[in-house]
Amino acid sequence: MADDLGDEWWTQEDNSGVSEVEEDTQPITEEQPNKSTSKKRKGEKQIQDSTKKKKRKKTVKKECFITQEGSEEKGDKESNKNKKRRKKKKTITDVLTSSEPVPGTPADLMSLLKNHYSQTRSVIEQEELTLKDSCFLSCNDLTHSVSSYLKEVCPKWAKIQKQHTQTRSVVLLIVCGSALRAIDVIKQLMAFKGQAKVLKLFAKHIKVDDQIKSLSKGVTHIAVGTPGRICALLEKEGLTVQGLRYLVLDWNYRDQKLRRMVDMPEQRLPAWSPSLTAQTVLPTFYILSLVCLFLGIWLLITVENTYELKVDYTNAGTCERCFEMRKHAINSRTTCTCSVNFYVPKTFSGDVFFYYGLRNFHQNLRRYMDSRDDTQMVGRKNNLKAPSSYCAPFDYDANGVPIAPCGAVANSMFNDSFTVMYYPTNGPEMQVPLYRKGIAWYTDKNVKFRNPPTNNTFTLQQAFEGTIRPLYWQRPVYELDDTDLNNNGFINDDLIVWMREAAFPNFKKLYGVLNRAQGPFTQGLPAGNYSISIIYNFPVGPFRGQKELVISMVTWFGGQNYFLPIAYLVTSGLILVAAIVLTTVYVKVGKKGKNMEE
Template sequence: MEMDDGGGGAASSTTAGNEANSVSLRHGRSKVMYQFTQQNLPACKPVLSPAWVISIFFAVGVIFIPVGIVSLHASQSVVEIVYRYDSECVPGPLRSNKLAYIKNSSIPKNCTKFFKIPKHMKAPINIYYQLDNYYQNHRRYVKSRNDKQLLHGLEYHDIGSCMPEDVNHGHPVVPCGLIAWSLFNDTYSFFRGIDELKVNRKNIAWKSDRDHKFGKQVFPFNFQNGTLIGGAHLDPNIPLSDQEDLIVWMRTSAFPTFRKLYGRIEEDLVADDIITVKLLNNYNTYSFSGTKKLVLSTSSWLGGRNNFLGMAYISIGSSLIFIAFVFMLLHIKNPRPYGDTTNLSWNWKPMSS
């Protein structure tokens, strides 16, 4: 008489199979780990022949040179106007003592200049201010800020890192620190004939900075209220996340010469247009022998004018092609068939006595 095991045999065989698979998997993993630790894993070990090396160098060089030419052409298509105004905007009798001029608040700092548009400039036209010999990367200057206060305002009290611009008249300063205190405060207005060119100062800062680093409910408080005024004032009724000139300024530069975006002109400028610039020369760069420049620039698909990338591609591509030709001449002069090991030093036979 046959007895029905009720499926128990099938269940036990399935369990045994799962255990076997688990053991096999663990064994496989341990084997792989052993091969990895002993550096015995299979790997691709190409043995490059002279023909392969020459072909790779030549192919990369042929690719790099057109890329460099296209990048250089894009950079050269950018129209850029750079105008230095820090010396010319000082009245003639005061140019021998520029520091006294900039510190004397009773002397007007208005300045009017004219320049001619050399080529057609397609909107949007970026407006930058450029500062030279300004070390924003100085260690004490970079540390003189508090990111948590910029995000939470007066709710955050530990602002000792902002010294000496942390407290004024017994109250905390928002935003604190030397970076905010030294905010750039020159202003520019542009006219074509009698018509003023509107400057759009929105969306000049990084979106990530506006959304995540500066609080939407944090307002300036007790700012520029000390005995020594550093730079621009801030509107206490506008939150820090909307004060984009401050956000742009507080992204410090790594180099002593840098440009920061001031705004954009949203209409085309035609060649030979005469542009009138009315500016306020407020910012003190004379105490450290710095310079100030106004820059108008269009942009291409590659960004602003920068010839380095194109020149680098062309130089590297040309060098690779030159090296490929040198290798080819050496290979033609002294060929060694692939796999020939007779000339290797460890295969030399000692000379018999």
């Protein structure tokens, strides 16, 4: 109803508009009756033009919303036209879908053969490969099924299959592009094959040896397979071409990617496929077990000859008082000295290395490792007084002064000092001389760690003005070494060694190397009585840790570490157990003639 009423109303408005225009135009024609015809014609034209103008004006006034709707419709039409004008980009799939498959011709097949043998055969041999067109039976009708096509090619199939009696050979060989296509072709052969035996020749869950056995057991008339597996059977002489009379190529079929059999690129790379039999696997296992055993024994002997001595001084000797003192942060500024006596039962020959060791100290925590500023440690002026946010809360002190070096790693630096004394049987006590420099890596000393630039008039202390030492330090960074002024700042060896985090909670780090140029230490560290005088600064009570002095020799294998020899011995045992199990299985199962591969 509403639509009908609306349509009638629009027609009424249109008619009324036209009548008004006619009424306005009638007096104009009556006022000039005596003029010439030419003038009348001109007047008529003027009247028509004026009526058109008035009509347009009135339609605009009365039908303004109609014109708006019309403009919207025009805009929609124009947008639709623009959309239609935009052409979709054609893909390879679209092109192949629109194109129809072309049946194979003798020329196509010959060009395929020549391209395949062009690099391996001479020109004369390629000419000998040329076959006559009568050797090819092409399928012109693309609507044929496999069975109907084969019935036209082999009209006397029942007689031919009875005459075939050879093993490892077939009468009809169909080559497909994939295993799935081969299965479809076999299903379509039901109406054609009759009583003939059909064999699948592709590599989908079927081994080459199994297919050779199937070809050897009985007479096979039809074989459907892929090029790769057919070539493998021909190379191993599991399939011969003596009884072959028809070779059918699945030329026109296209897969989901619209590729034909000849469109699929084949690539052959040289490879070695070892035959895993009991005769090859079992000796390999026993040899590997022996190799790992010999390596484990050799490394174990080397580690046993590497002598190492550990002296735990956490709360030993007179250090118990210092241990209790360092539990409280109030006493951190108070110096505490203690000593521990120990005995060296065996002479350390050659170079001797002194380490400090910590237990239950986890340097491998992520937040701890990230709490440092490597750009500040390089000595850049911009970063010296503007430490990285990763160092928080050890980037600024309570007064807002930047800390150098910043971060939790530098703040927890090991700061105990040792003095080792030797008590010979004949003579007075003497201090064991140590090299305290040159214990850091070259790349760390010269690349990763550098001091701010200085000169003769601008000292290192002036370069660090405006910064403050870390919270748990007792000295600023430019006064770490009183004996050598060149070993201060960010290039201090002890600082560099500490800044290289350890991977395990129990670790040791180099403290010094024996100076063999003095007194009785030319041959190494002699056996006898010793003592350590310790400036006890580093607290271990909060994290329930322990501190120790480690004296060790170093060989080509490194220090005394039992991990690698034990790993080799355990690996040798596991391989030996596996070899014994495989040997038992082979003796019980393989000797009875059963297939070991199953």
